[in-house]
Amino acid sequence: QSVLTQPPSASGTPGQRVTISCSGSSSNIGSNYVYWYQQLPGTAPKLLIYRNDQRPSGVPDRFSGSKSGTSASLAISGLRSEDEADYYCAAWDDSLSGPVFGGGAKLTVL
Amino acid sequence: EVQLVQSAAEMKKPGESLKISCKGSGYSFTSYWIGWVRQMPGKGLEWMGMIYPSDSDTRYSPSFEGQVLISTDKSISTAYLQWGSLRASDTAIYYCARHLGQRHTFDIWGQGTMVTVFS
Numbered sequence: 388q389s390v391l392t393q394p395p396s397a398s399g400t401p402g403q404r405v406t407i408s409c410s411g412s413s414s415n416i417g418s419n420y421v422y423w424y425q426q427l428p429g430t431a432p433k434l435l436i437y438r439n440d441q442r443p444s445g446v447p448d449r450f451s452g453s454k455s456g457t458s459a460s461l462a463i464s465g466l467r468s469e470d471e472a473d474y475y476c477a478a479w480d481d482s483l484s485g486p487v488f489g490g491g492a493k494l495t496v497l
Numbered sequence: 498e499v500q501l502v503q504s505a506a507e508m509k510k511p512g513e514s515l516k517i518s519c520k521g522s523g524y525s526f527t528s529y530w531i532g533w534v535r536q537m538p539g540k541g542l543e544w545m546g547m548i549y550p551s552d553s554d555t556r557y558s559p560s561f562e563g564q565v566l567i568s569t570d571k572s573i574s575t576a577y578l579q580w581g582s583l584r585a586s587d588t589a590i591y592y593c594a595r596h597l598g599q600r601h602t603f604d605i606w607g608q609g610t611m612v613t614v615f616s
Contacts, residue, residue, distance in 0.1 A: 422602045424542075431592055431606040432542065434538055443604070475542055477602040486532070486602040488542045497558060 390415065391476050393489035402497050404464040407492045408447045409476030410459050415487055419479040421459040423452055426491075435474070436461060468496045498521040501531075501593050501607035505598050508613045516579035517610045518543040519593030521529060528575035530596035532603060533567060533578050537589045548576055582612045 392410040399405040409421065423436035434443050436452035439459065451462045459478075463470055476489040504518040519531065532547040546557040550571045557567070569576045576593055591610050594603035 406539045418591075419600060420602075426605075431609050432594075432603075433606070434604050437597065437601075437604065470504075479602060483558065485543045485547070486554060488544070491541045 389490040390480060390483075390487035391478065391489035393474075393476060394490045395490065396493045396495065397474075398495040398497055399466045400406045401466055401468065403466045404462060405466060405494065406463075407461045407474050407476075407494070409461070409489050411459075411478060413457060413486075414482040415457075415478040415480040416454065416459055417457040418481060421452065421454050422477045423450075423461045424475045424477065426475065428472070432475065434486075463494070465494055470494060471496050499595075499605055501595060501605055503591075503593060503607040503610045505546070506611040506613070508615070511584055511614055511616055513614075514581050515583055515612065517591060517612070518576075518579050519576045519607050521574045521576075521595070524595075527571050530599060531569070531576040532594050532596055533565075533576075534592045534594055534603075535561075535589045536592065536609075542592075545578070545591075550574075550576065570587050583612075585614050585616070587612060589613050 390426045404412040408445045420438045424432035425435045439454040441454045453460050473491045476492045502520050527550045530547045530549050533545040535543045545561040546567050548555045548567045550569045566579045582606040595605040597604045
């Protein structure tokens with residue numbers, strides 16, 4: 388059972404916009420930054436969004452993040468087949484004194 | 498280029514010991530916490546613990562305290578994760594990753610080390 392709650396799956400057709408939600412509590416998302424990671428099949432996770440809504444260099448602006456209270460969302464616009472991956476949210480947890488993750492959402496491009 | 502390079506895959510028997518490594522390059526290794534993350538087959542990511550190479554300050558997730566040992570050799574910019582006695586349930590991919598800051602999660606990840614424990 389993951390500390391952060393994500394839907395297990397999401398899907399969309401090429402060109403569509405999809406969102407993936409991430410719900411937490413006051414000890415994690417409510418008081419710390421949210422991070423998003425993309426894990427392509429057979430590879431290590433890659434940082435997609437940091438500090439709630441910032442994109443590292445090289446990440447397309449099709450990816451965007453937002454946070455409100457104890458929840459966060461990742462939006463992917465102009466969906467492409469290469470976006471098929473698992474997406475994880477993460478945040479520091481003050482109770483654990485360490486980072487916590489969502490269970491991951493598997494994105495399928497139909 | 499900032500990167501973390503991990504040691505190769507391991508196949509071990511239950512009860513054996515193991516130490517895997519994570520070498521940092523392209524940045525000041527002693528200035529960032531290094532964390533370890535477990536991914537069991539077909540499952541999500543779990544934080545195990547972290548270490549600050551400058552002074553070896555180490556923190557563990559309660560789920561992994563006493564099960565593994567995290568260490569570092571800052572002279573060669575390398576962090577380690579070790580087990581004294583492996584179990585079949587330790588079969589997983591283990592990632593090292595650099596923390597953006599003490600109360601932040603990760604920016605750079607290693608490529609992962611697959612550990613298989615079988616009898």
